[in-house]
């Protein structure tokens with residue numbers, strides 16, 4: 756992945772988060788899917804995220820790259836809504852990923868077991 760593509764991903768998530776936060780703040784369920792989902796409660800947002808995760812798994816196993824890419828976008832969108840509703844930004848997730856960078860999953864699991 757180029758640095759330019761890396762920046763594009765960050766930009767896309769930052770923009771999506773900003774739009775989602777503004778929709779949550781406005782709370783206009785009539786014009787906004789985000790607001791209508793949030794009005795149904797955190798449980799419904801979590802349920803949608805679970806459904807999108809399942810659809811992503813099915814697409815990975817049975818569908819073409821375009822379908823999987825679409826399901827991945829649905830999944831990331833709904834995760835963004837859930838995080839924003841909890842007041843957590845992608846910057847926090849990015850910081851956690853940066854903290855883990857270079858630490859092997861095997862080494863981390865072994866350290867946990869001690």
Ligand SMILES: N=c1c2ncn([C@@H]3O[C@H](COP(=O)(O)OP(=O)(O)OP(=O)(O)O)[C@@H](O)[C@H]3O)c2ncn1[C@@H]1O[C@H](COP(=O)(O)O)[C@@H](O)[C@H]1O
Nearest residue numbers: 771774775778786787788789790791803806828829832833
């Ligand atoms: N990225 C998305 C996005 N991805 C998916 N979706 C919607 O997510 C919904 C869930 O998909 P489903 O097929 O499960 O829908 P459904 O069957 O209607 O859902 P349920 O009846 O089961 O609740 C669909 O209505 C999609 O249109 C999205 N809706 C919004 N966004 C982004 O969020 C922004 C704000 O959207 P609004 O809040 O609608 O203004 C938009 O400008 C986009 O950038």
